Amino acid sequence: MKCKGLNRRTFLRNVGLATVAHVVGCTKVIPELAALTSSSINANTESNIGRNKLPKWKGFNIPDYFQPDPWYAGTPTAEEYFRWVADWGFDFIRMPVAYPTYLNITPKQKYITADDVYKIDENKVSQIEKTIYLAQKYNLHVSLNLHRAPGYCVSNGYNEPYNLWKEKNAQDAFCYHWAFWAKRFKNVSTSKISFDLVNEPCYRENVNDTMSKTTAVPGATYHTVAKAATDVIRKVNPKFYVIAEGNLGNAAPELADLNIGQSCRGYYPYEISHYKAPWVYPDPAYQPTPLWPGNIGGKYYSRAVMEEYYKPWIDLVKKGVGVHCGECGCWKQTPHDVFLAWFGDVLDILTTNGIGFALWELKGDFGILNSNRSDVQYEDWYGHKLDRKLLKLLQSK
Secondary structure (H helix, E strand, C coil), X not given: CCCCCCCCHHHHHHHHHCCCCCCCCCCCCCHHHHHCCCXXXXXXXXXXXXXXXXXXXXXXXCCCECCCCHHHCCCCCCHHHHHHHHHCCCCEEEEEEEHHHHECCCCCCCECCCCHHHCECHHHHHHHHHHHHHHHHXXXXXXXXXXXXXXXXXXXXXXXXXXXXXXXXXXXXHHHHHHHHHHHCCCCCCCCEEEECCCCCCECCCCCCCCCCCECCCHHHHHHHHHHHHHHHHHHCCCCEEEXXXXXXXXXXXXXXXXXXXXXXXXXXXXXXXXXXXXXXXXCCCCCCCCCCEEECCEEECHHHHHHHHHHHHHHHHCCCCEEEEEECCCCCCCHHHHHHHHHHHHHHHHCCCCCEEECCCECCCCCECCCCCCCCCEEECCEEECHHHHHHHHHC
């Protein structure tokens, strides 16, 4: 989701302000629904039969492996965090991964070659696998996401050798990695693992120029790439959940016939969710004070406006396409009372329509632990600073 020093202004502006097209859904039922065995997930699913074909998972992102930046380097999330998540009543972890973090390449290597893409390092894979199994130990469903995939990432950090949306060799590599992960977890229950194909897809002519203009991936292209990856995953297990993310942040009707889920975001409007975030607002002159509801930067935002924004996603649910909100939350600089008022509406719109969510993140500037906010009275939690008000809000939905 976020990358220190990385400019995602164009993508977030498009996500926040794009006009969303009318969505044509699909009436097929995802076959994995019958395979769920976890009691917590069954409970969520039962209330959504006939509506959302993805379980109403609720939880957090764990970004241990999502960027090469030393800012995110450190020890992987310890077991106790997953125990707390389960004890608090949540059942879901989204794990965004940058594929070079498990390649056998030189540390801090920025230029990836086409040969490098296939150099998977067993020791590094085992560490990621260990983190996944720790979460699953506490009955947390893990959604493995390629935050960086061969030939594409919404942000910088590595120089890709090709473009996922333009070149078949990139698409072949993309499928190779998903086949690898599907085989890695071939004996794991579908109640415990799912596969989120690629984080926040959009189209740039030069995939390595994150400052260039972004547009939606051509629908036929997105369909081709998503279908190819879905096919290799379901060849291993036809009941695996596969999730595709919104196309430039918008619902993707072009994927409706693939019988896969879709992932939205809970960042609208970004003037609230990313207030003063340095990778979005490098220019301090443009930082309108966030209000909820209220006028921000010349536009009035309210629950009604936000309901209209999420309508295409809700329409997908009604038409038989599973939807989950893979990321949501708010950067630490937004006033806490504004954040909670806005976020309460975001979560209410999602959950009353059967859509689960994952906060970005568990610990850190968007999280419920150690968020570094200046206007929160934190509770001590085993040496960490817990935002109890935010936790209660998440638990209430």
